[in-house]
Amino acid sequence: MLNKRLAVALTVSGLLAGVTACGAPAQTAPRRKRLRLRHALGFGHHGRRGRVGxxxxxxxxxxxxxxxxxxxxxGTAEHYHAHLDVLVDGKAVTVPAEIGFSFGADGQPNGISALHTHDTTGVIHIEAPTAGLKYTLGQVLSEWGVLDGKDATGAPHGGTGGWTVYLNGVKQSAPVSDVVLKAHDEVVLSFGSAPSPVPSSYNFPAGL
Structure with missing residues (x-):
């Protein structure tokens, strides 16, 4: 059951990537903007045009x-959703599909965590086998592998200095990694120029 559902998710994300690739020719971003994005996210696996792979x-x-x-x-004991926007100087960075998935040698998904994404909308799914646990923005970043997220050796990819978190439009004083995700939260992770206005809500599709 899982393999079938994950395979469908993988196929959908592949189709989305194909649509992007088949669209208008991509224009190379100015080098300084690419470097700023790399510096901001402290991560090496980068895509183009505001995407971080x-x-x-x-x-x-x-x-x-x-x-x-x-x-x-x-999991079915706990099921809710939050939404994440990542902005660098007010420009959106795409939150990738399949954060929180594991893959086999054949490239097909073979596992999933309670905290994951299915697509590039920024919707974070919490589908846990145990109710009452807390899930944080830091865990999302670890699964993505950016900012204070850690790699397999436990070494951090980069720091969160210069980043600001807004929760439902309100600036947070807590460390980035400690922000707890709750049902229908709108989380904005911003670097550089502050967004104006700050997104304070997200129009979740019916059923989410």
Missing amino acids: LDPAAGAQRIKAAGLDILTAE
Whole structure:
């Protein structure tokens, strides 16, 4: 059941990537903007045009680095969603699909964590087998492998200096990694120029 559902998710994300690739020719971003994005996110696996890629080969290690288990099916004891916007100088950075997935040698998904994404909308899914646990922005970043997220060795990719978190439009004083995700939260992670206005809510699709 999981393999079928994950395979569908993988296929959908592949189609989305294909649509992007088949669209208008991509214009190379100015070098200084690319370098600023790399510096801001402290991460090496970068895409183009405001995208920061996800290395599927290390999915299992990143899930473990986040302190989460690799599941064979999405949990049903706790099920809710939050939304994440990542902005660098007010420009959106795409949150990748399949954060929180593990993959086999054949490239097909073979596991999932309670905290994950299915697409590039920025919707964070919490589907846990145990109710009452807290899930944080820091765990999302660990599974993604950016900022204070850690790699398989436990070494941090980069710091969160210069980053600001807004929760439902309100600036947070807590460390980035400590922000707890709750149902229908709108989380904005911003670097550089502050967004104006700050997104304070997200129009979740029916059923989420």
